[in-house]
Amino acid sequence: MLDPLKKPVNEVQDFFLLTGRALRNIFRRPHYWDDVSLQMDTIGVGSLGIVAITGFFSGAVMALQMSRALAQYGQVGKTGTLVSLTLARELGPVLTALMVAGRNASGIASELGSMKVTEQIDAMRALGTDPVQKLVTPRLIAISVMLPILTVIADFVGMFGGFIIADLYLSLSPKQYWTTVWQALVWNDVAQGLLKPLVFAVVIALIGCYYGLRTTGGTQGVGRSTTQAVVAATVLVFILDLMITKIFVWQAS
């Protein structure tokens, strides 16, 4: 009767085993720092453009939408506050994570998946290297460092996008806009704005690696793993976002 549950339970178990090994390897030698910096460049610097564009337009759209709502109460001057809070707490971390999940969870899953089906993972083990140490841990470290940085960049670019709208269409002075942006933020916002991307980073890296390393079935299998990785990473980002937000709301109240 419990047979249908066996597979998903095994998969969750395998995922947590991989997570445990990847985290343990952070503190174990050998460290592949060359791979870490290569991944930081691929994932971090490579995602900079798309993350900046996403941040800019979401900030600009937020400014437009919020100013309309605030106009009903004669509070257009508070546009900067709302743009700042929504970006730092929600849009910055979530949209950046979604962009990186789409771009990099898929990239990791397809790269590792191709290595798996062409026996390169087996070759790595045969030639004296632990694939988790060589492939998973460097990606985990790289995304964990780069995603919070990308999120901060997306936040600032988004605030700048909001500023362009405020300046061009809302007739707010730069000083007024940036003062409300700055004053809106408290430590709780900064903390959740940095904790969220860190948690999302761990999930994106490990989901990408997990689906990549369990690939079977040739090139078709690689395509399947890539899709599964993006879907799983995206859904988990939303679920974890709700959970972390709930914790911070509860803590602030």
Added chain:
Amino acid sequence: MGGASRQPVLRFEHVHVSFEGDVALQDLSFDAFEGETRVILGAAGSGKTVLLKTALGLVKPDSGKVYAFGEDLTVMQEQELFHIRSKIGMLFQESALFDSLNIEENVAYPLVNQKSIQCPADQVHSRVQQALEFVELGGTLEKFPSELSGGMRRRAAIARAVVTEPPLTLYDSPTAGLDPITAHTIMALLIKERDVSQTTTLVVTHRYQDGNLMANFRYNSKQGSLEPARDGARGARTTFMVLREGRLVFEGDQDRLETTTDPYVSKFVKPRE
């Protein structure tokens, strides 16, 4: 020649391997002794590749024991297996060269990463060069695997498998997908490696002529070419194994193989010319 009193280099004892209910190896037992060549024949899906991966400790048996150099692989953790694997060279079916590394880095990989090899950094380049010259690919150090033909990739992978001079070498379908001339070149390299380094060799193949070459030819280092082995000199040290659905259905020398009446086994045999 087998020498029952000697310790086998590789020993399988009632090994059973399955993947999610699909049986890959069933009650498989054999011994491979030092200097011996074992040619493993079988249809696709008969468990030949799984056998080699089990011998390397890449696949854990459900039951049974696998001993390499006297050590039980089935009780070892992944980290402990690296020491044993450094004594085994493996050629994977599709070469399995790392796409992101050039040929020099690929061949250097075991020298740099296998702790127990301890190759001094200043000797890595010369050993890689030597291994690539052995497979007649001396001018390809800077090239990436995608820039090489299938036969050249296979040769580079042989160089990577033997660069550490392992006493046991495993070759998974070394001639699969290659034209007859390239396939012959690859087999000549395997025989050269076996005879120059005196290694114990397991060759998985579905081509009988590969096994025939391994059994009846030897490398003449003076002339740099293959020559027929004297009667019995090599043949007696080559054992043929035939797998069917994970079971060992034949084990013996070439004469016994060619006189078998088993309809499945005889499908793999072409009489010697």
